[in-house]
Amino acid sequence: MKALICISHVPDTTTKIVFEADGKSLNKSGVTFIVNPYDEFGLSRAMEIKEKTNDCHITVICVGTAETEPTIRKALAVGADDAVRIDAQATDAFFVASQIANWANGKGYDLLFTGKESIDSNGSAVPGMLAELMDLPLVSFATKLELENGKAILQREIDGGMEVLESSLPVVITCQKGIADWRIPNMRGIMAARTKPLTVVAPSGNEARTRTVQFVQPPAKTGCQYVNADQAEELVKILADKGII
Amino acid sequence: MGVLVFAEQANGKFKKATLEACTYASDLASAQGVDAYAVLLGNAEAAEIEKLGQYGIRKVFQVSGDLFQSFTLKAWIRAIESAARTSGSQVVVLPQSYNGRSIAPGISVRLQAAFISGVTSLPTQQGSEWHFTRPAFSGKGIETISALSSAQVITVKANGYKVAEKPGACTVEQLSVESNPSDIQVVAKEQIRASSKISLTEADVVISGGRGLKGPENWGLVENLAELLGAATACSKPVADVEWRPHHEHVGQTGIQIAPNLYIAIGISGAIQHLAGVNSSKVIVVVNKDPEAPFFKAADYGIVGDAFEVVPRITQAIQELKKAN
Numbered sequence: 001m002k003a004l005i006c007i008s009h010v011p012d013t014t015t016k017i018v019f020e021a022d023g024k025s026l027n028k029s030g031v032t033f034i035v036n037p038y039d040e041f042g043l044s045r046a047m048e049i050k051e052k053t054n055d056c057h058i059t060v061i062c063v064g065t066a067e068t069e070p071t072i073r074k075a076l077a078v079g080a081d082d083a084v085r086i087d088a089q090a091t092d093a094f095f096v097a098s099q100i101a102n103w104a105n106g107k108g109y110d111l112l113f114t115g116k117e118s119i120d121s122n123g124s125a126v127p128g129m130l131a132e133l134m135d136l137p138l139v140s141f142a143t144k145l146e147l148e149n150g151k152a153i154l155q156r157e158i159d160g161g162m163e164v165l166e167s168s169l170p171v172v173i174t175c176q177k178g179i180a181d182w183r184i185p186n187m188r189g190i191m192a193a194r195t196k197p198l199t200v201v202a203p204s205g206n207e208a209r210t211r212t213v214q215f216v217q218p219p220a221k222t223g224c225q226y227v228n229a230d231q232a233e234e235l236v237k238i239l240a241d242k243g244i245i
Numbered sequence: 246m247g248v249l250v251f252a253e254q255a256n257g258k259f260k261k262a263t264l265e266a267c268t269y270a271s272d273l274a275s276a277q278g279v280d281a282y283a284v285l286l287g288n289a290e291a292a293e294i295e296k297l298g299q300y301g302i303r304k305v306f307q308v309s310g311d312l313f314q315s316f317t318l319k320a321w322i323r324a325i326e327s328a329a330r331t332s333g334s335q336v337v338v339l340p341q342s343y344n345g346r347s348i349a350p351g352i353s354v355r356l357q358a359a360f361i362s363g364v365t366s367l368p369t370q371q372g373s374e375w376h377f378t379r380p381a382f383s384g385k386g387i388e389t390i391s392a393l394s395s396a397q398v399i400t401v402k403a404n405g406y407k408v409a410e411k412p413g414a415c416t417v418e419q420l421s422v423e424s425n426p427s428d429i430q431v432v433a434k435e436q437i438r439a440s441s442k443i444s445l446t447e448a449d450v451v452i453s454g455g456r457g458l459k460g461p462e463n464w465g466l467v468e469n470l471a472e473l474l475g476a477a478t479a480c481s482k483p484v485a486d487v488e489w490r491p492h493h494e495h496v497g498q499t500g501i502q503i504a505p506n507l508y509i510a511i512g513i514s515g516a517i518q519h520l521a522g523v524n525s526s527k528v529i530v531v532v533n534k535d536p537e538a539p540f541f542k543a544a545d546y547g548i549v550g551d552a553f554e555v556v557p558r559i560t561q562a563i564q565e566l567k568k569a570n
Binding site for chain 1: 357380382391436450474495498517549
C-alpha cells in the first residue's frame, strides 16, 4: 500500500492575518507556519493504516519554495516515510494540482489524501483537479475510511447528513474531522524527521489560471452595541425594527 | 455564448443555494449581454423546472437516466461539461454545496477554465481580465482574484447572493450523456440523514451554544429559540469535542463555515478559530457572562449576562412579538 499526502504550508490557525502594504501577500513577520490542519487528518489516518497493517509507505508532497521545508519536516515527524517538495511558488490551485499530478502519475499510489480545503485559500480546488488530471475517483469531505478487500469504504458529509460509499483504489480522498485524530509528534519522531529523505523536484510546465490581484482585511465591525442583561427584550425590539428577525 | 448554472436539486426540488446560483448566473449573463442556461441532472416535476424561468434562466438542459438519480461524481462532471459545450457557455456557475464543491474543480479542468470559489458578488471587468472578490484566510482576508481565461467555473457561497425573481420563462431540452466505466468507481451504499430539519449552511438564522451552557441537558435554551426563529442550531468546537452535540453542528475553522443573516452565539467566548467559521455572518449577537470575551469585538450586538437568564427573556420577547403580529 502506498499513500501520498498532499500538504499545504499555512499560517497557524491563531494567526492574526495582516497583509503587506502592496496587498500582494501575507505579512509573514512573526507568523508560525503549520501543516494545513485538514491535510493532517489524512496523514493521521495513513499512519493508523500503516500501524495496523505494517504495510503502508507514506510520502508527503508539498508544492512550495524552500521556506516550506520546516513544515514538511513536521509531517515527517508525525511519521511519514519520505517527502517531495516541488520547488515552486504555489501560485494557484490549478498550478499546484498539475504539479502533483505530473509527479505522482505512474508511481502507483493507492491512496491520495488532501484536506477538504486549505485554511489560507479555502478553495477546495486542488483535490478535484488532481482527481480529474489523474483520471482517478474522488471522495470529498470524508469522515471515515476503512480498507476492505482492496476497496475503500468511506463516509462523506453531504447536505443534511452523511453518505456511505465504496470506492475502487486508487482514490483521491479529501479529509475532515472524524477520519482520524490529529497526532502530536514525539521527540523520537522529531529526531528521525531530520534525516528522512526530502527530495526537491523542479516544477513541470503548467501555468496558473488565476492570479491574486490583492488581499485586503475584511471591514472591521463598527463596534458592539450593548444591551443590558435585565432588558434583554430590548435586543428583540432592535432586531425586529431593523428587519433582521 | 452564455452562462450555464448547475441547478442542483434534492428530491425534485431546487434548494435556496441553487436559486442563489441561478440569480447570480442570470445577473452575470445580463452584465455580459448573453443568455443564462441551466443544467438539471435527474428528474423534477415540469412545474418545478419551469420555476427556473423566474430566476432569469432561458433554457434548461435536462440530463435524465439512472446515473443521475444519485450523486455520481464523474458522470455529473461530464454532464455539466456537455451542457456547457452544447449551450456554448464560457462560464459555469455552481452552488457551493457539498456536491457543488466536489465537482466544480473537475469541471474547470475539463473546460480548461479558471476556477473561482466562494464568490458573493459579480466580477468587474479590468481591461481584458475579470476580477472577482472572495473570502480567503478563513474569512480573515478578502482576495481580489483575476481569471486568466475567459472560460470560468465559479462557485457561489451559500447565503452569499440574494435570490431575486425576474419575469421570464424557460424552455427545456433533453441532453443525453453516455455512461463510462469510471462512473461506477465510487458507489453510494446508504445515506444517513441528520436529525435537524434546517441545513446549517443555508439557514438564515443560526443559534449556537458553547461551553457556557454547562451541559447537553441545557440545550433546550438553544433549541427553543431556534425553533421560534426557524433557525438552525450549531455549537462551538469544545462542545462537539466533549460530545454534548454532534460534530455536524460544529461551526468554526475546522468545522462548518456559515454566513447566515443572523448568528446568535450563547456562552461562546469567540476564539479566533471559532470566528473564522462565522465571521461572514451579516449580524452577530453575542450573549456571554464574561465582559472580556473576545467575541464581543466581532459582535454587532452584545449582552453581558447569564445565558440562563438572558436567553429565556429573549425567547419570551420573540414569542410576544410573534403573537402581536
